Amino acid sequence: MQHVDALSLANDWTLWSCEHSTALTVPPPDGPDLVAGLALPLDVRTAVSLAKGLPDPRRDRDSRATDWVAAKEWWLATRFALPAMASGTRAFLRTRGCDDLAQVFVDGRHVGATESFNRTDFHPLHGFAAGTHDLQLRLWPCEPSAIESLDPLRVRRREQDLKSCMFHGGDHNPFLFNAGVAIAPRIVIARGGLLRSAHLAYAFTGEDRIAGSLRLDLDAWEPITIEATLVPENFSGPTLAFRWSCEPGSGVRALPVAEVAVARWMPAALGEPRCYRLTVRIADQSISGITGFRAVERRDNGAFVRRAVPSIFAWHSYENNGPYGQEYYKGYDAIREAGESWPAQPREGDYRHQHAVNGRDLFIMGGSVVPPTLFWSDWSPDAQRDLVRRAHSANLNTLRIWGGGYLLDDAFFAEADLLGVLIQHDFLNFAHFKDRSLSHQRRREREYRALVRAVGAHPSVITYNGGNELLQAPNRPLDPPFQAMARVVAEEAPHQLFHRSCPVNPEVHGPWMFDLDHAARYASAAAIFNSECGVMAVPSLKTLARTFSPSALANPMGADWLYRVCDAGYFRTLENNLRLFAPLGSLDAGGVARCTQWIQALGYQVIVEEHRRQQPATTGFTTWEYNEPWRDLNWGLLDSDLVPKHAFSSFRRAAAPRLVSARTPTFVYAPGAQLTAEIHLSGAMFAADVVATVRDAQGRVFAETHLRGSSGGVSACIGSVVAIAPAAGMFHLRLTARCDDGTMVSNDYLFCVLPPAPMERVRGLFISGGCYEDGVSLQFLRAAGFDLEVVHAAADRPLPQDVDPARYPLVVLAPVFNPLTALGESFIDRLASAVRAGTGLVYLAYNTSAYLSGRYAVDDLSDSSLEALLPVTFPVDCYRNSEDPVPGGPLVASGSHALWDGIDLAIAPDPGLGVRIQPRPDALVLARRADEPVLVAGRSGSGRVLVFTGGYGGHNYQGVGLRGWHHAHRLLANLCTYAARGTVTAPAPDPHAFAPLLALKIPTLAVRATALTATVTERAWSVAVTNVGGETAFAVHVGNRSPDEGANFDWHVDDDYVHLLPGETRTVVARAVARAGRTLPATLDPMAAAWPDASG
DSSP states (O other): OEETOOOOOOSSEEEEEEEEOOSSSOSSSOOOTTTEEEOEEEEEHHHHHHHTTTOOOSSTTTGGGGGGGGGGGEEEEEEEOOOOTTTTTEEEEEEEEEEEOOEEEEEEEEEEEEOOOOOOOEHHHHHHHSSEEEEEEOOOOOOOOHHHHHHHHHHHHOOOOOHHHGGGGGSSSSTTTTOOOOOOOOEEEESSEEEEEEEEEEEEEEEEEEEEEEEEEEEEEEEEEEEEEEESSOOOOOOOOEEEEEOEEEEEEEEEEEEEOOOOOOOOSSSSSEEEEEEEETTEEEEEEEEEOOEEEEEEEEHHHHHHOOOOTTTTTTTSSSSTTTSSSSOOOOOGGGGGOOOOSSSSSEEEEEETTTTTEEEEEEEEEOOSSEEEEEEGGHHHHHHHHHHHHHOOOOOEOOSSOOOOOOOHHHHHHHHTEEEEEOOOSTTTTTSSSSHHHHHHHHHHHHHHHHTTTTTEEEESSSBOOOSSTTOOOOOOHHHHHHHHHHHHHHTTTSSSSSTTTTTTOOOOOTTTTTTHHHHEEEEEOOEEEEOOOOOOOOHHHHHHHHHHHTTTTTTTOOOOOOOOHHHHHHHHHHHSSSOOOSSSHHHHHHHHHHHHHHHHHHHHHHHHHTTOOOEEESOSSOEEEEEESSSBBBBBTTTHHHHHHHHHHHTTSSEEEEEEEEEEEEEOOOEEEEEEEESOOOOEEEEEEEEETTOEEEEEEEEEETTTSEEEEEEEEEOESSSEEEEEEEEEEEESSOOOEEEEEEEEOOOSSSSSEEEEEESSSOOOHHHHHHHHHTTTTTEEEEEEEOOOSOOOOOOOGGGOOOEEEEESHHHHHOOOOHHHHHHHHHHTTTEEEEEEEEOOOGGGGSSSSSOOOOOHHHHHHEEEOOOOOOOTTTTOOOOOOEEEESSGGGGTTOOOOGGGGOOSSOOEEOOOOOOOEEEEETTTEEEEEETTTTTEEEEOOOOOOSSOOHHHHTTTTTTHHHHHHHHHHHHHHSSOOOSSSOTTTHHHHHHSOOOOOEEEEEEEEEEESSEEEEEEEEEOSOOEEEEEEEOOOOBBTTTTTEEEEEEEESSETTTTTEEEEEEEEEOOTTTOSSOOOOOEOOOOOOOO
């Protein structure tokens, strides 16, 4: 809600610095840092760098040139005029979006302080006469190492100062934040009383009738009359008017609203977002804003509870991803291997994750919104509106406001209301639990109430999450912060919901990365809701050119790029993604952008489609993330300049109302391997005839299947398509669905063929508990020359007698939950005899925190028949939990050996918390992690036996890093080759799995653009793109060559990054829209580029 007639103080500010002082006095505006004639919004770094001609802190490592800014005390001053005021009239200075802990002075007199950037404060100007006055704002300094530190240990030890800790709770501090004002202060003239905030708290009493109260935060110093109107904003309907009388007093007034008829607001995915404008008046003072009315609830998801519980080898939230520990992913309390069913109630949380608006279920498809800028000078209500508009155009029906960010502009929420995009809002600031004092908890409660009062009027805001990742060990439902949050929402906004934490069981966070198991990982998932999951990429070449100098741009992924990212670990993960295409360092900046965006687009396509295929057992997802301030590496569909990435288009197609999709276990296949793809229809009830066609790069068809089916109202599998992978290169699956109402829906998938090893093929037996990684691992082993019979070991019964290991020269024991029980003594005896006779054995030991949960019967491997077969022994405490202290470090070879042929150990990852093993005296330790053996070789009779404890199977804490390693599958192949043959035959060059994509020729495209509209601020074209070459054109991007995109104008294409068969034409609409206060370039024409061309 905005004060309609308030005077904005946006211009003619003066900035200066001084040494820190605790005195409440204003220093004179002078010194070498004095800058005059400034306008708000403003941050000190930007203002100083412009005034002094210093490098732009947004580029390269140039923020270092203004690091000194953070250690100084800064002052901002301007002048304003107060009118002559009649009796009963008072003036107030309204601040919001002002630096945390800023001190406010008028004419040198201290009149107040801003406790938080997110709070709206009103500073009384009593006693100041009519005329001109000086307003001064004191911006406190930060200790530089604190504000720039990203080290979580500093946070836990409370080594950051007060202001630094308040920036996002001392966590994820953008190192460029320091001091400034994002939203201009305003002068409010109030007669009889001051309106601070207003919103309607209501409940539906009938189909379209509500009753409740108008909640006013009001200071009244004399009897007043309050008038309110509800005027339809975006539809035709009657105006509603209300009137109350109030006596003097301060605080929240709940003014009764008798039952009235209203039009319901619906999210755009379900109907029309009918909005009203609420205006509240006292005399000549008005506040106004968008509002609306809907009923929202979260229902039990019975389908989730009825589904089979996941295997311990599936992506299962009992396992821990990263440093959060067992208290973060609390787990579902059920695993298939133990024969369990879902518990009546999870240890934390509940099964109420099905969102319903006005009685209609809504599957959530959304993304996380993070601070759109690191610089207050760049604060832009228009840009925040564009965030919502872009989300709406990409079929995101929900945006989740991340708890580490800040309160966005009113314009953001109003746009969400008008477009029908739902908002789930974390309570802001990580620091709920860092300070458990009563005074701090009271401060936090003031923050909670301020947030709810600021956005409680908006119908788009349906849920308040307690915060981001608040499930560390001390946080429980009865903790004071959770109690305060729930109480505040119940009191202030009973028409909105409270969700204790993001996430809380059985909702999950993660993963936040891509590897070749990506598709199988999500297919194995059993989460009721995923509130953070995503894949990172670098932004467009245009944004990179605004971020880096030419020399830094010419050294992609170099030191300047690393300097700017928020997490070096994810930077290394991105390097691994690039190695899927080519050796690191072989791609220029354009190639890095195109390849990482390809992976991100593929990753988000899987995320959206797989969650939709798992309906109704899953109720939705919000990705990490939708947008991003970090300029050279981020997870956003939009980059930091709001330029859409390739993933923006893949998300939009996957989230369309109707979807035809394919579920496949892997993106890579060995030559001659069988592709089996399940075909699904997803969306509100529709039926269609589907043609699934498999083609090579030239568009030649080598498999085709015709199917018919229905979505069943949510999602349904209608059959499968089967094809044999070609000998080399890549191949392409296109799905075309003709719906019964005549509409067409299509989808595309690309697969790469792994190069075969030049060796005689080896038969083998592969025994697994059913890890989702098996699909990718088996393709690599097949390409390496192995023909493997795959046997899945059941958890509750031994292998049948007809599984005879003596028939094979190689046996691979992949992860099995309880190997003694699942294999059986009879099979282990047969295996021991086969190994003594010469069969090679690779044992991939498995570790999971479930072993230490105390809830399951666990096989004791010590002194077992399996142990007797291996070159290692198992201590009694061989299993361990993710919180066990262990020495970290990468996989290190213990000497030269043929196993390391073709493997670059210089970039080897930490293999993680594997099973503890002790080598036998005659065994050979081939690799270690710190002092712990990880890979051990030995013999049993004539057979060679290898034991590896790295994370090859199951979504567990020790596995992700190893599987993302470029050489992980080569190592597995080498282990199998050595166990079977006693040597490692020189294999083919280490496969860059997606190298066939880079080998594609740049296709020839014909572009015909027809102008539709043309003004100085907006142009539109109908663009027909035809593939006139002889090969399929993949990821055809309709763009432009102007470097001003993302700076002066935005570019919109209604269907981008499409695949075109030879001779195929696709027509799209492209629009260029100038940003506020800008005009379009004089010359601007659409162009098209296809993979692997990175232009445009």
